[in-house]
Each structure stands twice: as C-alpha cells, then as structure tokens.
Amino acid sequence: MSIQLHRDDDASKLGMWLFIFTELLLFAGMFIVYGVYRYLNPVAFHLAASELSITAGTINTIILLISSATIAMASSALRLKNKQLTIILLLSTLFMAFMFMTNKYFEWKGKFGHGIFPGSDDLLRLGHGDTLFYGLYFFMTGLHALHIVVGFILISVVCYRVNNNTLTNNNPVLLDNTGLYWHLVDLIWIFLFPLFYLIP
C-alpha cells in the first residue's frame, strides 16, 4: 500500500455498524407502532394474521437464511483467494434475493386480488383492526422489500468488481460490509416473520 492512500478497514466496518444501528432504529419506530396497535386490537390482529400464508412466509425465511449463509461464505472464499467460488456464492445470493421478491410479489398480488391494499374500500369495511394490521403489513414488508432491492444492487456491484479483479483478497471490506448489510436485512425479516405470520 502506498503511504499517501489513506485506508482504514476498521473505520469502514465501524461506519457500517453505526449505519446498521440507524437502520435498526428506523424499523424500531415501526415495531413500536405495531406493538401499540396489537395491544389495542388483539382480536382483529389475531384474525387478520391467520389470513396470511405461513407456507409462503416460511419459504421466504428459509430463502433469506440460506442467502445469509452464502454471502458469509463468499467473504471467506474471497479471503481464500478463490475467485470463482466467490462469484458463484454471490450469484446464488442474488438468486435467493430474486426468489424472495418473486414469492413476495405473488403474496402481495394475492392480497390485492382479494381487494386488500391500503386505502381500499374492502379493507375499510373489515374494520379498524384489520385496516391497521394490513397497513402495517404492507408498510413494513414493503420497506423491508426496498432493503432487499438495495441489497440486490449492492451485491451486484460487488459481484461485478470481484469479476474484474478490483475487489480482491487485499481489500475485502466492501464485500464484508455488503455482507453485514445483507445480514441486517435478514435479521429484520427474522422479526417480521413471527410478528405477522406466526403469533396468531
């Protein structure tokens, strides 16, 4: 490394962790709202939650857990200087992210088909508890899906850079930080899954 080029991988990691705190608190605001309205409308939340497909939710959970594993393995593969394996693992992470979104698309589409979307008349007819439950469901899973999309873009960039050898064993911090971000996305889903699908 040349002397002029200031590089501090620990600083980049620290910055990423602080950003993760911020992200967690962003969702914490939503969890407070969820907690308050579940407390105020226990029965309606119970009934509305049983309308969600546990199968779809479980499949998505498994997909995300595996993708977290593959990106962690990609970090190790890069350190072992195995470029081909790194790329394969990153591509499989991208594939899982895509599968997650596909599954989510059909789940949302099904709900829309039943006239359940924010502001719909059918939802208003169901009453306050259901309105709030589905409002939270779409808002929180929507925000989470947005994070999946951002992660997808990040991983694509990392994959591209591993492929043209600008991201190697010498400077793995971008891959590590992308991995941290992806674990965060996974972690948030680990909380969303029981809150919306399992608790009823």
Next chain:
Amino acid sequence: MTKHETVSFREAQSRYKGIFAWIFSTDHKRIGLLYLYSIIIFFFTGVILGAAMKLELLAPGKTVMDAATYNAIFTLHGVIMIFLVVIPGLPAIFGNFMLPIMIGAKDVAFPRLNLLSWWIYVIGAIIALSSLFMSGGPPDTGWTFYAPYAFKTNTNMLPAVIGAFILGFSSILTGINFIVTIHRMRAPGMTWFKMPLFPWTLYGTGWIQILATPIVGITLLMIVGERIFSIGFFDPALGGDPILYQHLFWIYSHPAVYIMILPAMGAISEIIPTFANKSIFGYKVIVISTLAIAFVGYFVWGHHMFTSGMSGTALYTFSLLTFIVAIPSAIKVFNWVGTLHKASIQLETPFFWAASFLFVFMIGGLSGLALGALATNVHLHDTAFVVAHFHFIVFGGVGFAFMGAIHYWFPKIWGRMYNSKLATSGWIIFFIGFCTLYLPMFFLGVSGMPRRYYDYVERFHGPNIVSTIGSWVLILGLVIIVYNLIRSAYKGEKASKNPWGGRTLEWSVDSPPTLENFEEIPVVTRGPYDYRKKTEA
C-alpha cells in the same frame, strides 16, 4: 510524500475548476464552508419570515397579512430554522472545519461520504422549500406536522415532509462520519481525555444523530404513507392514534434539541478558556455531563405532551426526568463560571458572545424548568412563554454560541482579522435587540397570550410593540455583524497562526490551514487547555 504544501486550502488546485472545485471538493474545510454559505442563505430567509411575523403582531387584528398566510409563515420559519439551519448549524459547519484539525487529522474518516451529505442536504432543502412555489401554497401545520391535520390540510405537505426525511439522512451520515473520525483518527498521544471539548460534544451529538434521527425518519414516512395511501396509522377515522404520532415525533425531536445545543456548549467550552487564559475548570465533569445530556435527553420527550393526555405516572416520570436533564447543563454553567474565576480575561468579541451566552442560556434554562413542572405547564402550555423559552435556548443559546464561534475561528478560517470595534458594537446591538424581542414574550405568555395566533386582544398590545421593536434592533445588529465579517474576509489585516493564544491544535496550523492541515501529524503530550507554560513557536 513529496514536498509539503504551503498554499492554503483555498488556493490549492484540484482537478475541478471554479465553483466545481468547491461543490465537488472532498476537503473537510471546503465542505464546512459550503455548509456555512448554504446555511446563511436559509438563515436569512428564516429571519425575514420571523420579522414578518413580528410585524404582523405589531397591532391587533390584521396588520400586514391574513391568518392563513401567518400560519404558512410560522410553519416555514420553523421548518427552515430547525431542519435547515440549527440542526446542521454548528456540527456541519464548525464540526466539519475544525474537528479533524482539533484532533490532529488530515480529514474526516469518510471524505466522499462527507461531500455526499452536503449534496443530500441541498437536495432535501430544495425539496422542502419547493412547496413555496406550488399551487396550494406552503404547509400550515407548524414545523411539528401534527396528525391528523398534517394529512387533512390542502396545502403542500408532501414536499416539506419528504424534504425533512431526506435532511435526516444528511444528518445521520454526518454523525456516522464524526464518530468514526473521533474513534479512529485522533493524533498519536491524544487519549480520550486529552481531546478538546468541542470534539467531545460532536461525539455526543453524533450518537444522538444516529440513534434518534431514524425514528423521525420513519414517522415522516408514515405521514407520507398516510397522505398517499391513507394507511390510517394516525387517523382516528381509520383506527389510528394521533397521540402516537406526537410520541414518535418527540422521541426524535427532543433529542434534536440536544443535537443543537451540545456543539454550542462545546464551542463555548473552547472560547472561555482561551479568553480566560486559564485551563478549563472541571474538564472531566464537562465531558461526563455532555454524555449525560446525550443519554438522559432521550427520555424526556413526554414533556412536550403534558396536556395531550398521558397517564399520571407517565406525567410524573417525564417531569422528573426533565428536571434531571437540567442538572448536567447547570454543571456546565458552573464550570464555565468557575473557569472565569480569578482569570485574566481578554475582552474580545468572541468572549462577549460567550458571556452573553451564559446570560441568555440561564434565562432559557430556568424558564425551561417552569415548563417542566406539571402545574405551571398546564397554565403556560402553547403560550408565548414557550416561544420565549425556546428562542432563548435555541436562538440565544445556539445562536450566540454560533456567533461566538464564527468570530473566534474567523482568523483561522479566512486568515484575516475582523474589525473588533464593529464586531463588538454589532454584538451589543444584537444582544439588546434579542432581549427586547423575547423578554416581553415571557410576560405575554404568563398573562395568557397563545402562540401561533396572528391576532390578539387589546391588553396584549404594549408588550407586543416592544417585542416588534426588538426584532428591528436585532436585525440591525445582525446586518452590522454580517457586513463586518464579509468585509473583513476580504480586507481585514492578515491573521497570525494564533491570534488569541489558544492551546488546542487548530491554533498550531497556518491561518488559513493548508490542504492537508498538518505537514506531519502532531504527537500530543499535554491536555487541551494546558496554560501552565507557553507553547513553543
């Protein structure tokens, strides 16, 4: 390393020319000045709106504007001053410029991220202010965007709310940058307790920015969702709870007050020992009280909502915590006064600002206790008393510290001295105007004049006239100060490295600093306010 740079950061060449050498610069000093110039523009917009409100209140009834215009103006005044001026004010301007120099670093930890946060700031500001030029007019909810009116009003709420959301990102990124910089880039030998107090307050501020800002971010997103998709989180008609909005809003917005005041306290902690020629009294206690304010500040948001409907237990708890958070602030005041005790004081303009800061901050702080007590709060809630208290803290506290800081660091930033006589007369006029403007509002509030009304009954007329005259005096002072600073930046006499005899690291580098700040990174061996013997050079 090649030969060291001898030109200042202003003359240093980069691959861009002209204005692009500024708006694409990753130099922390240039970014600090970019913030300064943009914030000054917004500050004057806010001042004009504020003066317009005072003009309307000169006489009862309609004076210069109708009620709807008045509502829009106090909202814009709040949004501009809070989100665009005071929150980024000290950290983004002086934090960016001084933090790396004060801890002996060449730049912040993430220079490109730093530039990005300025761009995000500008984009957020443009979006927030675009509502002015749309049909329907600017929002009229007050800067707090309270539900349910925030999604019922026909004015342009969305640009203001989305703008504030984007500005939050800028604030968070600055916070992350500063915390990492302080952790990783202190000069060799600068232990935590050898770090000057301004960086310490930026550290506390950084944590508040990271941990509190996302809450208001998500809350503002919910308001957006409410308006576009009617998801119903805060709409009673759909089962939502508007009080919940107030909670979520103040969970951020009360700590935000500490984002504003902590760096101001840090600047005062730099100015006072320098002009007292004396080590600061109780350095560690000031550090600990800084962190205590940052911590306890999270748990007092409920005192904005004493009349909104909360359980008795919640009321008592929030009131008690409010009194507790006043203690570390009071400790700091004692420390500053203690530093001045038996000191040989240099009477320079920055010191006058710091001394008057103590005066107005005390009035602001003590009136805050009157509001933090439950019984008096019920009487004073939503009156002009709250306005006076808030402006004594935020305009008096933060504003005076800002003025002190800009005079204190003026020789370092521009490499020239300001005209001391003009600066001091500007200060005294501003100070008199400030007190004339806001002190009558305490009396108005106690006798029952509500805030945010464009009209009032005849018996409030006298103090309102005094207050409006005060606003004119204040603006006169402001014009003198700004004229003096702009003129001195071009024509003032050249400043030496250390015109005030300060001991912190920024006074050991050139005025203005070179691109890299230090020829070589200094090794720190003594505390930041060590006045026992003269430094060499």
